[in-house]
Amino acid sequence: TQLLEQSPQFLSIQEGENLTVYCNSSSVFSSLQWYRQEPGEGPVLLVTVVTGGEVKKLKRLTFQFGDARKDSSLHITAAQPGDTGLYLCAGARGAGKSTFGDGTTLTVKP
Amino acid sequence: KAGVTQTPRYLIKTRGQQVTLSCSPISGHRSVSWYQQTPGQGLQFLFEYFSETQRNKGNFPGRFSGRQFSNSRSEMNVSTLELGDSALYLCASSLEVHSYEQYFGPGTRLTVT
Secondary structure, X not given: OOOOEEEOOEEEEEOOOOEEEEEEOOOOOOEEEEXXXXXXXXXXXXXXXXXXXXXXXXOOEEEEEOOOOOEEEEEEOOOOHHHOEEEEEEEEOOOOOOEEOOOEEEEEEO | OOOOEEEOOEEEEOOOOOEEEEEEOOOOOOEEEEEEEEOOXXXXXXXXXXXXXXXXXXXXXXXXXXXXXOOOOEEEEEOOOOHHHOEEEEEEEEOOOOOOOOEEOOOEEEEEO
């Protein structure tokens, strides 16, 4: 059973379009991280959200943590080819290590 | 500040052999975690080391082991390699053992033939 469900699994869009990817769970998390991974490289930490309802912005990327701390979303405005990659969410609970979702593979075509 | 480094970047081994992968964390980071990433299973946690002690362990067989040195550098070993062990092995460092923000290295791509 996958603790964190990410959707969609694959997304292919044109440069300039907006998009939203989702990270959902039935479990409550103390914090949630978003990472981006490019082919042949390790994931790079983008943001951590901690408080229910929290919204964080990183240039064209907007991250939101659900009020109940069970889900999160990542919205990208005016996507660029450089945004292409695998977007992973990771949820932290208690003293154990974070659980990663399977990721959303985003392709932005010029 | 230099990032997490992993060596080697690529490795090809034969079934039944063993392999050792190395990870140097970011300077000042004391916790090192290892993950296996495959297309079918995604990113799976192997184990975490802090102060030379294993603090957390994922659901992998005993063929997978690791250790951490006094300078926080870490190694992981896989014995009796199987075809299914082919994967990208990622090392991540963090400041403390319960830090959820992790900084990943580029990974070691292991191919078992």
